[in-house]
Amino acid sequence: EVQLVESGGGLVQPGGSLRLSCAASGFTFSDHYFDWVRQAPGRGLEWVGRSRDKAHSYTTEYAASVRGRFSVSRDDSKKSFYLQMSSLKTEDTALYYCVRSTYGYGAFEIWGLGTMVTVSS
Amino acid sequence: DIQMTQSPSSLSASIGDRVTITCRASQGITNELGWYQQKPGKAPKRLIYSVSSLQSGVPSRFSGSGSGTEFTLTISSLQPEDLATYYCLQHQGFPHTFGQGTKLEIK
Numbered sequence: 413e414v415q416l417v418e419s420g421g422g423l424v425q426p427g428g429s430l431r432l433s434c435a436a437s438g439f440t441f442s443d444h445y446f447d448w449v450r451q452a453p454g455r456g457l458e459w460v461g462r463s464r465d466k467a468h469s470y471t472t473e474y475a476a477s478v479r480g481r482f483s484v485s486r487d488d489s490k491k492s493f494y495l496q497m498s499s500l501k502t503e504d505t506a507l508y509y510c511v512r513s514t515y516g517y518g519a520f521e522i523w524g525l526g527t528m529v530t531v532s533s
Numbered sequence: 534d535i536q537m538t539q540s541p542s543s544l545s546a547s548i549g550d551r552v553t554i555t556c557r558a559s560q561g562i563t564n565e566l567g568w569y570q571q572k573p574g575k576a577p578k579r580l581i582y583s584v585s586s587l588q589s590g591v592p593s594r595f596s597g598s599g600s601g602t603e604f605t606l607t608i609s610s611l612q613p614e615d616l617a618t619y620y621c622l623q624h625q626g627f628p629h630t631f632g633q634g635t636k637l638e639i640k
Contacts, residue, residue: 447629457569457577457620459629473627509576518567518582519624525576 414438414522416510421527428500432527434493434510441491442466445513447520448484448495450506450529460508463493465515478504500531535559535623539632547640552608554635556621561601565625568597568606571634572617580619581606613639 420432434446445468448460461484462473472484483496493510508529512522536559546552556566568581579588581597584604594609608615616639621632 456634457571457622457631459631462627462629475628513624518579518586519565519629520567520569520577520622521579521582521588523576523578 416512416522416524418508418510418524418527421508421529423530423532424500425533426500426502426531428531429496429498430500430529432495432497432508432510432529434495434524436491436493436512439512442488443514445515446484446486446493447511447513449509449511449520449523450504451509451526452503452506455506458506461495462513468515497529500529502531505529505531534628535562535626535630537621537623537630537632539621539635541635542633543636543638545638545640546611548611548613550611552611552615552637554606554619554621554637556599556604556606556632558602558604558623562623562625565623566597566599566604567622567624568595569620569622569631570615570617571620577620611637611639615639 415437417435445464447462463484463486464471481499486493507526509526510524511520513519538557564583566584569577571577585597596607618634618636620634
């Protein structure tokens with residue numbers, strides 16, 4: 413079964429750091445791009461960042477709202493994707509989804525269940 | 534950035550109705566447009582990709598169309614399980630951007 417499972421969410425103070433992980437199973441991890449998409453409570457969806465695959469040099473992209481504070485990475489040998497978050501702000505409070513895309517096949521085809529990040533003092 | 538304006542923001546329809554949701558892009562996009570369904574308390578699910586391609590396993594009552602700056606999701610005959618919020622997404626450029634969402638209620 414194709415699956416993405418996020419972990420690492422929790423409560424953190426403003427200015428703090430947190431690392432989210434996404435464990436993949438049921439498919440060839442290295443063939444795909446991965447993104448983080450977040451959803452603040454009661455709000456819509458916001459794309460956060462992307463890591464492309466080895467064929468595209470593992471290049472990354474970020475939303476302006478997180479650029480310089482967040483960093484995406486991946487470990488193909490562990491079938492895992494990560495989001496390192498620093499200098500967290502209250503407005504980063506959201507459910508963070510790990511999402512898979514396949515080059516040439518549209519975007520965001522498979523979603524995890526999400527992990528909740530709450531930034532509060 | 535490409536802005537996606539989705540309408541309506543909410544709608545109420547009866548079982549069997551034909552439902553149409555529209556997204557307008559702030560600039561022309563090619564075929565990099567998808568539609569997503571999010572049921573209450575659940576993760577989003579892709580329904581349509583590349584404007585009009587139906588995701589495997591999605592019922593054929595869902596369809597997508599459009600070109601340029603205007604795109605449409607149509608549900609041909611509304612079913613009770615279609616209660617959800619629907620989002621469009623453009624992924625032609627970065628940042629990828631979603632519409633604001635359309636909350637669909639069943640009368």
